[in-house]
Structures are given as C-alpha cells and as structure tokens.
Amino acid sequence: MTQYQLSTGEKKFIGWHLLAAILAFAVGSFFGPLQAFEHAGWDLYPYLKPLIKSYYQGLTIHGVLNALVWTTFFIMGFLTFNVIFGLKRPLKNMTLNKVGFWMMVVGVLTAAVPILANEATVLFTFYPPLKANPFFYIGLTLVVVGSWVEGWGFFMTYAAWRKEHPNERTPFIAFGSLVTTLLWQICTLGVAVEILTMLLPWSLGLIEGVDPQLARTYFWFTGHPLVYFWLLPAYISWYAMLPKQAGGGKMFSDSLARLAFWLFLVLSTPLGFHHQYVDPGVPPVWKFIHAMLTFSVFFPSLMTAFTVIASLEYAGRKQGGTGTLRWIGKLNWSNPSVAAQLLAGILFFFGGIGGLANASYNVNLVLHNTAFVPGHFHLTVATAVTLSFMGISYWLVPYLTGKKLWQPKWATIQAWVWFIGMIIFSNSMHVLGLLGAPRRVPLGLAPYIPAEWNSRLFQVGVGGAILFVSGVLYLVVMYKTATNKQTVESEVEVPIAEAMQDPALSPVWLDRWSPWVYGALALIVIVYGPQLFDMIKNIALTSPGFRVW
Amino acid sequence: MTKKDKADDEFRPTGTVVILAIFVVTLIVIWATIYMILIGRGGTL
Numbered sequence: 001m002t003q004y005q006l007s008t009g010e011k012k013f014i015g016w017h018l019l020a021a022i023l024a025f026a027v028g029s030f031f032g033p034l035q036a037f038e039h040a041g042w043d044l045y046p047y048l049k050p051l052i053k054s055y056y057q058g059l060t061i062h063g064v065l066n067a068l069v070w071t072t073f074f075i076m077g078f079l080t081f082n083v084i085f086g087l088k089r090p091l092k093n094m095t096l097n098k099v100g101f102w103m104m105v106v107g108v109l110t111a112a113v114p115i116l117a118n119e120a121t122v123l124f125t126f127y128p129p130l131k132a133n134p135f136f137y138i139g140l141t142l143v144v145v146g147s148w149v150e151g152w153g154f155f156m157t158y159a160a161w162r163k164e165h166p167n168e169r170t171p172f173i174a175f176g177s178l179v180t181t182l183l184w185q186i187c188t189l190g191v192a193v194e195i196l197t198m199l200l201p202w203s204l205g206l207i208e209g210v211d212p213q214l215a216r217t218y219f220w221f222t223g224h225p226l227v228y229f230w231l232l233p234a235y236i237s238w239y240a241m242l243p244k245q246a247g248g249g250k251m252f253s254d255s256l257a258r259l260a261f262w263l264f265l266v267l268s269t270p271l272g273f274h275h276q277y278v279d280p281g282v283p284p285v286w287k288f289i290h291a292m293l294t295f296s297v298f299f300p301s302l303m304t305a306f307t308v309i310a311s312l313e314y315a316g317r318k319q320g321g322t323g324t325l326r327w328i329g330k331l332n333w334s335n336p337s338v339a340a341q342l343l344a345g346i347l348f349f350f351g352g353i354g355g356l357a358n359a360s361y362n363v364n365l366v367l368h369n370t371a372f373v374p375g376h377f378h379l380t381v382a383t384a385v386t387l388s389f390m391g392i393s394y395w396l397v398p399y400l401t402g403k404k405l406w407q408p409k410w411a412t413i414q415a416w417v418w419f420i421g422m423i424i425f426s427n428s429m430h431v432l433g434l435l436g437a438p439r440r441v442p443l444g445l446a447p448y449i450p451a452e453w454n455s456r457l458f459q460v461g462v463g464g465a466i467l468f469v470s471g472v473l474y475l476v477v478m479y480k481t482a483t484n485k486q487t488v489e490s491e492v493e494v495p496i497a498e499a500m501q502d503p504a505l506s507p508v509w510l511d512r513w514s515p516w517v518y519g520a521l522a523l524i525v526i527v528y529g530p531q532l533f534d535m536i537k538n539i540a541l542t543s544p545g546f547r548v549w
Numbered sequence: 550m551t552k553k554d555k556a557d558d559e560f561r562p563t564g565t566v567v568i569l570a571i572f573v574v575t576l577i578v579i580w581a582t583i584y585m586i587l588i589g590r591g592g593t594l
Contacts (some may be wrong), residue, residue, distance in 0.1 A: 173565070250557070253561065257553045302569070305569060305572070306562075306565060306569060309564075309565040310565040313565050314560055314562070316564075317560070323564075324564050325567065325568070327562075349572055349575075352572075353572075353576045353580070354579075356580065357579065357580055360580070362584070363580065363583045366583055366586050366587045366590070367583070434583065434586060459557035473567070500557045500560075518565075
C-alpha cells in the first residue's frame with residue numbers, strides 16, 4: 001500500500017483538534033441527558049448545586065459544547081486532514097494554522113469561564129435581550145476568528161497546489177473541504193457583525209440597548225448555513241470514503257458530488273428568514289422568498305442522497321448483494337465506522353423530512369418553538385453529523401495515533417445504541433411538539449402538562465439515558481484506543497473511494513471558483529440586502545439587557 | 550486516474566431509486582399530516 005504520508009507533526013496537529021472536540025463532547029454530553037431526565041420528571045439539577053445552578057445553565061453548556069465546540073474542532077481537524085491528504089502536500093503555512101487552532105482553544109476557555117460561573121446562561125443561540133458577560137462574546141469571537149485563520153491556511157495551501165497543478169481537477173476530499181471552509185467564512189460574517197457591533201459593546205456598557213430583531217437577523221444569517229458547515233464534512237465522508245469502507249465501492253458521480261457542493265455554497269446562506277417566520281419585523285414577502293430558497297436546497301440534498309446511496313448500492317452488489325434492497329445487508333456493517341455512518345444516514349432521512357416541515361411557511365406555525373425543533377436537530381447535528389464524526393474517528397484516531405481501535409465490536413454496539421436511543425428520544429420530542437409542547441422549557445416543572453404528554457416525556461428521559469450510555473461508550477473506546485498498547489501493523493489505509501468516471505472528465509466549470517463565489521455573494525446581496533438595509537437604517541438600540549437566570 | 554470497470558457501465562441503481570421513492574412518499578405523508586393538524590386548529594383572523 002502506498003499512500004501519501006502525513007508527517008508526525010501534522011498527525012499530532014490534527015489529533016489536538018480531535019482531542020479538544022472529544023473533551024467538549026464529554027462535558028457537553030453529560031448535560032444533554034439531564035435535560036431529558038428533567039422532562040421525564042427526574043430532575044437531577046438540585047443535586048448539582050452550587051456547581052450548576054439551573055436547567056438553563058445546563059442547557060447552555062450542552063448547546064455550546066456539543067453544537068458549537070465539538071463540531072467546530074472536529075470539523076477543522078478533519079478538514080485539515082482532507083486538505084493535506086487530498087492535495088498530497090503539507091500546509092503552506094503550518095504556523096498560521098497553529099495560530100488559528102490556539103485562538104480557538106483560548107476562545108473556548110474564555111467563554112467557558114462565564115458559562116460555568118452562571119454569567120452567560122443565554123443558550124447556544126445567545127438571543128438578545130438575554131445578556132451575557134462580555135467574556136462569553138469575546139470567547140465566541142476568538143473561536144470563529146480562529147477557524148477563519150485556519151481556513152486562510154487551507155486557501156493558501158490550495159493556491160500553492162493550484163500553481164503546481166494548473167490543469168488538474170482538485171481532488172474531491174480537498175475540494176469539499178475548501179467549499180465547506182468558504183461557506184463558513186461567508187456565513188459567519190452575520191454573527192461576527194452581530195457580536196462586534198452590538199452584543200459586545202452592549203455587554204461592555206459602551207451602548208445602552210440592543211435591537212433584538214436585527215440581532216436575530218444577523219444570527220440566522222449564520223445560523224442556518226451553520227447546519228451545512230456541520231453537514232458538509234459528513235457528506236465528504238459519505239461521498240468519498242464510506243462507499244470504499246462499506247464494500248470497496250466507488251463514488252457514483254464525481255460531477256454530481258461537486259455540483260451539489262457548489263449549490264450548497266450558493267444556496268445555504270440566503271434563507272435565514274425561514275427561522276424568523278413569526279418575527280414581526282420581517283415583511284412576509286422576504287419570508288416567502290427565503291422559504292422558496294430553503295426548498296431549493298432540497299435539490300442538492302436529494303442529489304447527495306442519490307449519489308451516496310447509489311455508491312453504497314454499487315458496493316453492496318459488488319459484495320454479492322442481489323434484489324432491489326437485499327444489497328443493504330451485504331454492506332460492511334461489522335465495521336464500526338461503516339455502521340455508525342450508515343445509521344446516521346438512515347436517521348438523517350427523517351431529519352430531512354422534519355426540516356422541510358420546519359421550513360414550510362404554513363406548517364411551521366404548528367411547529368415553531370415547540371419540542372419538534374430540538375427533536376429535528378437531534379436527528380441532524382446530533383446524529384447525521386455527530387454519529388458520522390464518531391464513525392470517522394473510528395478509523396481516523398487509529399490512523400493518527402498508530403494505535404489499534406480498542407474493541408471494534410463495542411464501537412459497533414455504541415453506534416447501534418446511539419441509533420436506538422435517538423429514535424426513542426427524537427420521536428417523542430417530535431410528537432410532543434405536534435401536541436404543542438414548547439421547547440426551551442423545563443417541562444418537569446411546568447404546571448400545565450396535559451396527561452397525553454406524560455408517556456412521551458417519559459420516553460424523552462429513556463432516550464436520553466440510552467444516548468448517555470452510548471456517549472460514555474464512545475468516550476471509553478476513544479480513551480482505550482488512544483492509550484492502547486497494541487499498535488497497528490502498518491499505517492491505517494485512508495478509505496478513499498475512487499469515482500466511477502475519471503474526475504478529469506468532469507466539466508471544468510465544476511472546478512472553477514469565481515462563478516460560484518460571485519453567485520453566492522450576489523444572491524446574498526439580493527435577498528438579504530434590502531431588508532438588512534432597512535433594519536440598519538431604522539435600528540433601535542433600545543432594549544435593555546435581561547438576566548432571567 | 551480512475552479505472553473504469555465493465556461492471557460500472559452495467560450498474561443501474563434501481564435500489565437507490567426505490568429508496569428515494571419511499572423517502573418522497575414518507576415526506577409527503579408526514580408533511581400532509583402536519584398540514585392537517587394546522588387546518589384542524591382552525592384559522593386565525
């Protein structure tokens with residue numbers, strides 16, 4: 001086996017990202033089940049006083065560490081690997097990437113202090129007029145800027161590679177990683193403006209009030225494409241790695257995969273108003289336009305589903321699978337990395353359906369701010385993304401450390417336990433939402449619970465307990481792998497599925513950046529520009545800060 | 550450069566099409582169910 005060799009330093013650098021991600025997952029995942037238990041009437045928060053003072057502080061820790069920190073660190077580490085391995089060259093400026101990484105670490109630690117001190121119990125959406133300690137906003141800013149700096153390092157590396165390979169197609173895993181990085185750099189402008197022009201000066205006392213409507217608009221400029229920042233790295237693995245792992249499969253269509261990534265770049269930012277359907281300050285026409293654009297993202301999503309499943313079908317048939325669907329059983333389910341990602345993909349089907357319901361201008365009225373929404377995003381970020389990342393780490397950590405994966409059978413069981421726990425948890429959250437149960441509420445304390453909610457609230461607790469077991473199992477497997485005395489006989493093979501059609505035959509316009517980048521920026525200006533201009537022109541920095549915890 | 554097998558040319562992703570058809574039908578059923586809940590709650594004027 002001859003594959004591109006990463007240096008020990010590069011492997012360590014990627015490993016630091018994964019370590020930070022997994023530590024964040026460990027702490028954040030402790031609080032997730034506590035929310036679920038509270039819903040079921042088993043409130044453990046009183047036992048955590050004075051360390052943790054409330055349900056909302058726990059919810060903030062869970063959201064920030066699991067949705068923001070675990071994902072961002074894992075993604076930046078995985079993308080670093082993809083850029084280096086895909087382009088078969090070292091980073092152009094390793095120091096720059098290291099600076100970015102350590103900025104992120106300092107940012108997390110800076111934000112963690114006020115969160116743990118109960119001075120920033122504002123949930124991971126940090127909507128004003130809830131007001132946090134300035135260090136919370138400074139910390140988040142450092143995390144975002146640090147990720148930008150790492151991204152600039154990727155772009156410099158790509159520019160150097162392009163200079164040396166002017167006529168080659170960008171290798172897919174590097175291509176997907178660069179598009180993901182660019183999407184992140186564009187979409188985080190919203191939250192950067194929100195924090196730097198409003199929340200930070202407000203929390204420092206430099207301005208007296210805040211405009212919650214404008215702040216929410218900035219937030220959702222970032223908030224929805226954030227979902228694609230989470231998902232696209234999982235898609236890179238599903239497209240270009242999973243088919244190989246699942247049975248020696250190939251990527252069904254390199255061209256379709258590249259087109260899907262470009263469409264995600266163009267379409268995933270200018271649609272944030274679908275999170276603000278019930279906000280009074282946004283005219284219905286803009287909400288409708290954003291609704292239509294949200295539905296347009298369904299096309300690259302379906303293209304992804306088609307290409308990935310077709311690639312898996314090819315692998316299953318190559319392993320002797322026959323019939324319309326019996327090839328599914330021939331996939332390499334005993335490999336924990338495969339099992340985790342296949343199970344993540346299965347639940348993502350339902351996450352996609354729930355997402356379309358959320359995005360519908362009419363039926364959103366049934367679901368808005370109900371338990372349906374966390375039920376939905378636990379299928380997306382907490383399963384499609386998180387379970388895929390767990391699956392990726394089952395080969396990536398042995399690759400980086402040279403240690404054998406500890407007890408692969410237990411890793412496979414971990415994936416199945418997560419799958420089962422999430423079905424129970426998420427299904428009951430969806431149903432509770434349809435019955436009218438609100439989100440962001442400690443329902444165990446609510447005096448208005450109708451009897452028909454009780455069995456579902458109990459299931460939320462059961463699902464949370466099962467997910468907790470799975471999370472602990474993941475941490476045990478990771479720890480025992482990192483400290484395993486058994487080393488791999490030879491370097492772990494990086495699973496790269498070649499495309500059925502030579503990528504060199506893909507259209508050149510699918511490897512050209514400028515039309516897609518200009519297109520993305522133009523669409524943002526067209527569908528956000530007029531409304532943002534109006535909101536900024538009529539800005540009302542009048543709302544005082546609230547501390548309700 | 551990718552090697553193209555004969556199997557690649559003969560491969561027809563029929564199972565994939567069936568899975569996606571099941572997905573679309575499920576999507577329509579779930580969406581319509583929520584829509585009926587919306588209608589059932591009545592209009593607000």
